[in-house]
Amino acid sequence: MEEFKFIGKSVKRLDEKEKVTGAAKYVDDIEFxxxxxxxxxxxxxxxxxxxxxxxxxxxxxxxxxxxVVTGKDFPYKFGxxxxxxxxxxxxxxxxxxxxxxxxIARDPRTAQKAAKLVKVEYExxxxxFDPIEALKEDAVIIHPDLGNYPHVPWxxxxxxxxxxxxxxxRKGNTEKGFKDADFILEDTYRVPRYAHCCLETHIAVGLxxxxxxxxxxxxxxxxxxxxxxxxxxxAPLGFSHKDIxxxxxxxxxxFGGKAGVTMEIIAAALATTVKGHPVKVMWRxxxxxYNTYMRQQVVTKIKVGVKKDGIITAFEMANYWDAGPxxxxxxxxxxxxxxxxxxxxxxxxxxxDSYCIYTNLPAAGPYRxxxxxxxxxxxxxxxxxxxxxxxxxxxxxxxxxxIKEGDTVAYGAPMNPNGLLEAIDKVADEINWGEKEESKDxxxxxxxxxxxxxxxxxxxxxxxxxxxxxFNEDGSLxxxxxxxxxxQGYLTVMAQVATEILTVPIEKIRVELPDTDRNPxxxxxxxxxxxxxxxxxxxxxxxxxxxxxxxxVHAAYHYDKDSLYLEDEKVKCKLHSSFELPLKDxxxxxxxxxxxxxxxxxxxxxxxxxxxxxxxxxxxxxxxxGHPNVHxxxxxxxxxxxxxxxxxxxxxxxxxEAVDAGKAINPRNxxxxxxxxxxxxxxxxxxxxxxxxxxxxxxxPNFTDYKIPTFLDIPDEVVPxxxxxPQPDGPFGARGIAEHTMIPAAPIIANAVEDAVGVRVKAMPxxxxxIAMAIADEKKEVDDFLMIMKK
Amino acid sequence: MKKISFILNGEKRNAxxxxxxxxVDVLREKLGMHSIKYACGRGDCGACTILLNGxxxxxxIILAIEADGQEILTVEGLSKDKLTSLQESFIDHGSxxxxxxxxxxxxxxTELLDKNPNPxxxxxxxGLSGNLCRCTGYTPIIDAVLDAKKRDVDKK
Numbered sequence: 001m002e003e004f005k006f007i008g009k010s011v012k013r014l015d016e017k018e019k020v021t022g023a024a025k026y027v028d029d030i031e032f033x034x035x036x037x038x039x040x041x042x043x044x045x046x047x048x049x050x051x052x053x054x055x056x057x058x059x060x061x062x063x064x065x066x067x068v069v070t071g072k073d074f075p076y077k078f079g080x081x082x083x084x085x086x087x088x089x090x091x092x093x094x095x096x097x098x099x100x101x102x103x104i105a106r107d108p109r110t111a112q113k114a115a116k117l118v119k120v121e122y123e124x125x126x127x128x129f130d131p132i133e134a135l136k137e138d139a140v141i142i143h144p145d146l147g148n149y150p151h152v153p154w155x156x157x158x159x160x161x162x163x164x165x166x167x168x169x170r171k172g173n174t175e176k177g178f179k180d181a182d183f184i185l186e187d188t189y190r191v192p193r194y195a196h197c198c199l200e201t202h203i204a205v206g207l208x209x210x211x212x213x214x215x216x217x218x219x220x221x222x223x224x225x226x227x228x229x230x231x232x233x234x235a236p237l238g239f240s241h242k243d244i245x246x247x248x249x250x251x252x253x254x255f256g257g258k259a260g261v262t263m264e265i266i267a268a269a270l271a272t273t274v275k276g277h278p279v280k281v282m283w284r285x286x287x288x289x290y291n292t293y294m295r296q297q298v299v300t301k302i303k304v305g306v307k308k309d310g311i312i313t314a315f316e317m318a319n320y321w322d323a324g325p326x327x328x329x330x331x332x333x334x335x336x337x338x339x340x341x342x343x344x345x346x347x348x349x350x351x352x353d354s355y356c357i358y359t360n361l362p363a364a365g366p367y368r369x370x371x372x373x374x375x376x377x378x379x380x381x382x383x384x385x386x387x388x389x390x391x392x393x394x395x396x397x398x399x400x401x402x403i404k405e406g407d408t409v410a411y412g413a414p415m416n417p418n419g420l421l422e423a424i425d426k427v428a429d430e431i432n433w434g435e436k437e438e439s440k441d442x443x444x445x446x447x448x449x450x451x452x453x454x455x456x457x458x459x460x461x462x463x464x465x466x467x468x469x470x471f472n473e474d475g476s477l478x479x480x481x482x483x484x485x486x487x488q489g490y491l492t493v494m495a496q497v498a499t500e501i502l503t504v505p506i507e508k509i510r511v512e513l514p515d516t517d518r519n520p521x522x523x524x525x526x527x528x529x530x531x532x533x534x535x536x537x538x539x540x541x542x543x544x545x546x547x548x549x550x551x552x553v554h555a556a557y558h559y560d561k562d563s564l565y566l567e568d569e570k571v572k573c574k575l576h577s578s579f580e581l582p583l584k585d586x587x588x589x590x591x592x593x594x595x596x597x598x599x600x601x602x603x604x605x606x607x608x609x610x611x612x613x614x615x616x617x618x619x620x621x622x623x624x625x626g627h628p629n630v631h632x633x634x635x636x637x638x639x640x641x642x643x644x645x646x647x648x649x650x651x652x653x654x655x656x657e658a659v660d661a662g663k664a665i666n667p668r669n670x671x672x673x674x675x676x677x678x679x680x681x682x683x684x685x686x687x688x689x690x691x692x693x694x695x696x697x698x699x700x701p702n703f704t705d706y707k708i709p710t711f712l713d714i715p716d717e718v719v720p721x722x723x724x725x726p727q728p729d730g731p732f733g734a735r736g737i738a739e740h741t742m743i744p745a746a747p748i749i750a751n752a753v754e755d756a757v758g759v760r761v762k763a764m765p766x767x768x769x770x771i772a773m774a775i776a777d778e779k780k781e782v783d784d785f786l787m788i789m790k791k
Numbered sequence: 792m793k794k795i796s797f798i799l800n801g802e803k804r805n806a807x808x809x810x811x812x813x814x815v816d817v818l819r820e821k822l823g824m825h826s827i828k829y830a831c832g833r834g835d836c837g838a839c840t841i842l843l844n845g846x847x848x849x850x851x852i853i854l855a856i857e858a859d860g861q862e863i864l865t866v867e868g869l870s871k872d873k874l875t876s877l878q879e880s881f882i883d884h885g886s887x888x889x890x891x892x893x894x895x896x897x898x899x900x901t902e903l904l905d906k907n908p909n910p911x912x913x914x915x916x917x918g919l920s921g922n923l924c925r926c927t928g929y930t931p932i933i934d935a936v937l938d939a940k941k942r943d944v945d946k947k
Contacts, residue, residue, distance in 0.1 A: 010885075012882060012883065012885060013882075013885045015890065016881070016882045016885060016886075016887065017882055018890075019887045019890030019893045020866075020874070020878045020881045020882055020887065020893055020897060021826075021866065021867075021869075021870040021874065021878065022824075022825065022826020022827075022865070022866035022867055022870060022893075022894050023826075023870075024890050024893075025825070026828070026891065028819075028829070029819075029825035196925075197925050198889070198891075198925060199828070199830045199836060199838055199889070199891040199892050199923065199924070199925055200828070200830060200889070200891045201830065250889070250890060251889060252828070252830075252889050252890070252891025253889045253891060253925050253926060254889075255925070284832060285830070285831045285832060285833075486888075486889060487887070487888025487889030487890065487926045488888065489885075489888070668885055669885070672885065672888065672927065672928075672931055675927065675928035675930050675931070676888065676926050676927045676928040677928075678928065679928035679929070680925065680928075702831065702833060702835065703831055703833075703835035703836055703923060704833065704835055708923060708925060709929075710920045710921075710923060710929075711915075711916040711917075711919050711920045711922075711929045711932075711933070712916055712917070712920045714916075714928060714929050714930065718928065718930060
């Protein structure tokens with residue numbers, strides 16, 4: 001095995017000192033000076049209504065109000081994969097909380113006061129909140145113009161309906177597969193909406209300076225994508241990409257919620273109306289819940305057939321996703337998770353239909369896991385029930401059907417090298433699988449649950465990234481990339497990749513946060529692809545620098561380039577053991593030769609990376625023929641819980657998760673992703689419970705009523721396990737793992753609850769109340785879905 | 792506007808405030824204490840925790856005028872010369888990811904160790920349970936606090 005000096009080492013995080021001293025700057029920590037203005041948004045109180053009139057005259061009279069802006073000022077559409085959104089509502093509002101107008105004022109209180117005086121007259125329309133209802137023939141149509149919306153070629157919206165995309169996948173012969181089956185199980189599962197709950201709410205500050213330059217400071221995962229969408233949406237105002245600059249300081253949590261563009265475009269647009277004045281738009285906590293993205297709700301109908309020996313013969317699934325009224329990003333969640341909805345199983349006959357459906361709940365979109373967590377709940381619950389029904393141990397069932405390298409995935413592409421079986425075995429071993437344990441308390445029961453998972457980055461096929469690296473006079477390095485440090489440890493890992501080639505100590509490396517004026521292109525920090533993609537770009541940049549270093553040394557000393565190597569910040573030569581030249585002696589000012597002249601000059605490196613084997617050109621009727629995903633990361637999770645049979649309360653005694661990182665560049669960062677991501681997943685099944693009233697208004701947009709876990713809610717023990725089956729095209733074999741860590745959480749709890757008390761819960765979350773009621777009523781299955789409260 | 796005076800990180804500071812100004816806003820915007828984070832506005836999350844006379848409080852639900860004549864400590868105050876054992880321990884354990892909860896967490900943990908220099912794991916969890924973190928799963932924070940405790944013992 002190759003010996004690495006920096007790769008595979010748990011070096012300290014580059015950003016930690018800034019974060020523990022309060023030095024780390026987030027957007028709201030930047031001083032914007034006395035000209036700073038504040039925006040307050042006027043929001044729709046109705047889930048679906050026509051805007052008849054907007055009267056801003058009273059608001060404009062308030063002293064300190066600079067401007068009141070409405071949809072008329074910005075009649076421009078935007079969206080990442082489909083243009084179905086407006087900066088401000090135009091003729092119609094489609095969810096409670098949608099932005100209708102904005103007051104810009106010299107201080108926040110004046111803005112708030114004036115916003116209350118903006119009068120909007122509405123004509124109410126019938127709303128629809130349930131995705132299945134929205135499919136009915138007589139359902140109200142939320143976007144009558146859907147058929148005309150521009151979108152990426154792999155979406156198939158159906159004009160005149162609420163179907164914004166339908167993913168259709170056909171492999172083999174499902175009908176025959178079911179005929180061949182000895183046992184078939186069919187059921188429906190429901191997953192409600194969830195909120196990201198970044199501690200830092202969304203914030204963006206826009207400034208159009210007097211020269212016509214537009215700068216946006218944003219808390220974002222996507223500086224370049226935002227610049228692109230701002231430039232596109234605001235093109236009628238005469239902006240080109242070079243005139244727009246997005247600066248992305250530290251981000252206080254992303255989890256997918258700060259990907260693409262949501263409220264940031266309001267700051268960009270408002271800035272164009274008040275030249276010379278920065279305008280701050282900062283969401284309050286309640287706005288953070290209802291006007292960014294949420295995770296989509298989904299209803300899954302699934303039918304799986306197996307032989308007596310446990311081999312899966314057929315898999316049929318229909319997913320009805322509730323995207324809210326804007327699906328520009330959410331439709332790609334539906335697409336990506338639909339393509340991979342089987343989970344990591346080898347199945348010959350597959351039918352999948354995934355519908356992305358408009359509703360009048362708030363707009364939904366990307367959330368850590370990108371639809372795979374939702375698919376995992378239904379598939380992994382279902383597979384467990386099937387294994388139990390035919391009397392095959394779940395672990396054995398999964399080992400038997402688990403996908404291997406070279407197997408064909410549902411859309412026809414070959415599966416990449418992976419450590420799925422190793423992950424299953426390690427997790428099963430760690431949880432003492434097969435050993436039934438009894439609680440000492442007769443009122444409590446112990447149960448175990450296990451599940452497997454996979455996820456591929458969901459990206460356009462030609463997604464690209466790049467890196468610059470430059471030396472400083474003392475031989476230290478600055479690395480310029482535009483991936484985002486979301487907390488996953490990106491900056492540290494990029495430094496490790498660069499210096500595995502360049503041998504500069506980690507303490508002498510800075511990795512700079514994105515600024516589109518300075519750092520080179522990177523699409524977005526999403527899809528858990530940055531270690532892999534940006535790591536490859538950084539590695540290429542470092543290799544380019546090493547070549548230049550050897551070139552200069554060769555020019556000055558005439559040593560053969562092939563005989564040169566780097567060690568401990570020095571150039572050395574295999575053929576001349578006494579030769580060593582410290583990098584700091586020449587990487588800026590060159591090497592002086594005998595005649596007094598110099599060779600070399602400031603050494604910089606650049607690298608870019610794009611996968612050249614991916615394609616989204618699949619057959620729309622079958623999804624066969626393309627190569628939409630670069631690779632999958634796999635893993636397994638398991639849990640041992642204790643359930644109180646009287647109260648239904650669950651205590652997690654032990655949680656285990658194994659993920660195949662390919663090569664863990666920083667093992668501790670991987671372990672921390674597992675510990676943190678698993679808890680975020682466990683929260684969706686155990687604590688978080690989003691509720692809307694019958695009018696589609698969220699009832700718990702705060703941390704008092706929408707419970708995210710505290711220190712007191714963590715498992716008694718968490719065991720993170722790293723599996724390493726190298727990714728051939730990854731930097732030093734690495735692939736991404738961050739989103740994946742939350743994917744197995746919901747089904748391992750569902751499976752463990754059934755193991756403990758014999759109750760199968762088919763609708764998330766799995767609350768104590770549901771379990772206790774089922775035990776009291778002697779129910780074996782629970783379907784109760786409570787997201788929208790009935791009158 | 793009323794003039795208030797208090798000791799902020801060991802220095803006497805003044806500010807002119809409205810009766811309804813929140814302490815978090817005055818500290819951040821008038822006195823530049825940007826380590827303090829505003830995240831929920833209702834005392835739920837602890838990101839704005841500061842020490843007021845040595846006691847951890849949520850600066851988003853305290854009026855600035857209430858701080859008149861009091862003593863305030865923020866992370867800036869801890870970081871002036873060398874870092875505290877607790878801060879060093881957080882760095883060594885890589886405890887924070889996005890870092891937005893870090894300042895509030897550090898102030899709560901500072902208070903915890905001031906009052907109980909030898910806490911058990913359960914006491915750490917209980918003591919910090921008012922500070923939310925969405926990234927870490929909390930374990931790396933608990934590890935750092937328990938380790939900081941050991942470091943202080945070793946120093947003595």
